[in-house]
Amino acid sequence: MPKPRIGIYGLTSCAGDQLTILNCEDEILEIASRVDIKSFCLAQTGNEETKLDIALVEGTVSTQKDLERLREIRGRASILVAMGTCACWGGMYTMRNDISRTELLKGVYGENGDKYFDSLPAQPLKNFVKVDLPITGCPIEKKWFLRIFKAFLHGDIIEVPNFSLCSECKLKENECLLVNRGIFCLGPITLAGCKARCPSHNIPCIGCHGPVDEANYAAEVNILLDKEYTLEEIKRKMGFFVFNPDIKQRQ
Amino acid sequence: MKFLKLPANNLPEFILNLRKIGEVHIPIKKGEKSFVFRKMNKPQDISLMQLDYSRTILPLKKYFYHPTETMFEFSRDGFVQPEKPPEVHDIIFGVHACDIHGVLTLDLVFSGKYRDEYYFQRRKNISLIGLSCMPDEFCFCNSMATDYVDTGFDLFFSEIPEAYLVRVGTSKGDDMLNLSRELFEEITHKDINAHKDYSITRKKAFKRSLDIRNLPEIMDLEYESNLWDELGKRCTSCGTCSMVCPTCYCYRIFDDISLDMESGRRRRQWDCCLFRDHAMVAGRHNFRQSRADRFKHRWLHKQQSFAGVFGRPSCVGCGRCIEDCPAKIDIITESNKIQGE
Numbered sequence A: 001m002p003k004p005r006i007g008i009y010g011l012t013s014c015a016g017d018q019l020t021i022l023n024c025e026d027e028i029l030e031i032a033s034r035v036d037i038k039s040f041c042l043a044q045t046g047n048e049e050t051k052l053d054i055a056l057v058e059g060t061v062s063t064q065k066d067l068e069r070l071r072e073i074r075g076r077a078s079i080l081v082a083m084g085t086c087a088c089w090g091g092m093y094t095m096r097n098d099i100s101r102t103e104l105l106k107g108v109y110g111e112n113g114d115k116y117f118d119s120l121p122a123q124p125l126k127n128f129v130k131v132d133l134p135i136t137g138c139p140i141e142k143k144w145f146l147r148i149f150k151a152f153l154h155g156d157i158i159e160v161p162n163f164s165l166c167s168e169c170k171l172k173e174n175e176c177l178l179v180n181r182g183i184f185c186l187g188p189i190t191l192a193g194c195k196a197r198c199p200s201h202n203i204p205c206i207g208c209h210g211p212v213d214e215a216n217y218a219a220e221v222n223i224l225l226d227k228e229y230t231l232e233e234i235k236r237k238m239g240f241f242v243f244n245p246d247i248k249q250r251q
Numbered sequence B: 001m002k003f004l005k006l007p008a009n010n011l012p013e014f015i016l017n018l019r020k021i022g023e024v025h026i027p028i029k030k031g032e033k034s035f036v037f038r039k040m041n042k043p044q045d046i047s048l049m050q051l052d053y054s055r056t057i058l059p060l061k062k063y064f065y066h067p068t069e070t071m072f073e074f075s076r077d078g079f080v081q082p083e084k085p086p087e088v089h090d091i092i093f094g095v096h097a098c099d100i101h102g103v104l105t106l107d108l109v110f111s112g113k114y115r116d117e118y119y120f121q122r123r124k125n126i127s128l129i130g131l132s133c134m135p136d137e138f139c140f141c142n143s144m145a146t147d148y149v150d151t152g153f154d155l156f157f158s159e160i161p162e163a164y165l166v167r168v169g170t171s172k173g174d175d176m177l178n179l180s181r182e183l184f185e186e187i188t189h190k191d192i193n194a195h196k197d198y199s200i201t202r203k204k205a206f207k208r209s210l211d212i213r214n215l216p217e218i219m220d221l222e223y224e225s226n227l228w229d230e231l232g233k234r235c236t237s238c239g240t241c242s243m244v245c246p247t248c249y250c251y252r253i254f255d256d257i258s259l260d261m262e263s264g265r266r267r268r269q270w271d272c273c274l275f276r277d278h279a280m281v282a283g284r285h286n287f288r289q290s291r292a293d294r295f296k297h298r299w300l301h302k303q304q305s306f307a308g309v310f311g312r313p314s315c316v317g318c319g320r321c322i323e324d325c326p327a328k329i330d331i332i333t334e335s336n337k338i339q340g341e
Ligand code: SF4
Pocket: A165, A166, A167, A169, A170, A174, A175, A176, A177, A178, A179, A185, A186, A187, A188, A196, A199, A204, A205, B326
């Protein structure tokens, strides 16, 4: 069987997910030997933009150029993986989508700012193309990247955690920040996978792993209102990663 | 059964002596107001012990039914059990009656038609030393008839003024006691009266109550009640209630393939029927599609369907799910509601 042809790309993003792949130090050589990496700008030269079995795409669509690139990649990839919370959900880039691009560009780059860039309201990949598989995380978790990658190579059903962070947090026997201390924690609506990294260090979850399937936003809002957080604060903090009004549930 | 008295001052020495025959685990504080069972790594750890703890974050199941474990390793040549760690005798000191009932319930479940050796291989090495307790605002073990134990413990310590009345449950317990026989005294009639007084005070201290006698029947009759939808809207499916429940036992199984594509590990991990995928089968058909359905399932399993199979509810009234639910969903309030009270 020929080795699967892979391309790894970043749209508007911080390259954190691509770096996570490079950070798989113990596994990277084995990975490289099992696939044919056609394109991975962050790691190699001589990239070849050709037909792909899998394209892993990081980041959000935030410019017209991003959109063209995404469509072009989708056109030659059998499987498209949205890699990272931004690619899956829009992530932090969508935080200011309530303000017009013109206003934002002028605010940042001056009076003529809107003339220099082709900025679009930031959006996740699935708003434009078919995404076959999301791998969330900001950045993605090495463990889950490898688990998914191996399952794919092996031809298995790809299983990712599909439950909220609180369960992982409980398994660590953390005292609940939300319940026992009234601290603003988004664990109940955030997808597990990070092993409750933040709550285990007494830092509440801000939802960087993206929302869990069928997240019950209304219930979380009520829980927080009950703890006397204002709706404004709730919206602002939820908007950081997890919640934005145009979120559609994962397919 | 045999009873002896241990003066409270002798308790630390008794516990330290137990370390001669096994690893001792005690309740200690975690965070600002929570507790966990933790292994004593050194004798000084005894100063961390919290004798009046309310309940631990995770129940005892964490010891013999690990949150995640490897069932076997496989390769093209077949499969092998993972190498077993050396067997240690774990002695858990300070277990409340409801949690002992929780363990007995799990024993029942895992010893059914398909005996779970993963569970029993650890369970058989664990000794439980019970400890009496006063209920707080979440406890309702008296309603669940799990506020006393007659089996499931090796020793049981009941508080009396400045001492403990110690009940011996097994020969293993007797051996533990004999390690420190000189620390114990014979009981007197005064001690018996003190013990009875404690029991009466404790009975009066329960603030919550639930009538379970007709609960399974009413739950069955109210299968189509709107209450389930209301609760489904409030619940976040966070899974906390099952993780912390002493008698929730569901797990999911998955394979972790190695990069060589020829070997791997079959693993299992605690699961919860409130998770969307719990009842999902091939073709993505889901037997419990809505959160309300899943919520109903959990409650029915605890209070109704388990009783149908085992003759009593699986809930032992420990109060963990009430205390820990972020949505403040309270099994007593809602059950009372469904009973029309
Ligand atoms: S601390 Fe946060 S993540 Fe952990 S159980 Fe509480 S709400 Fe959930």
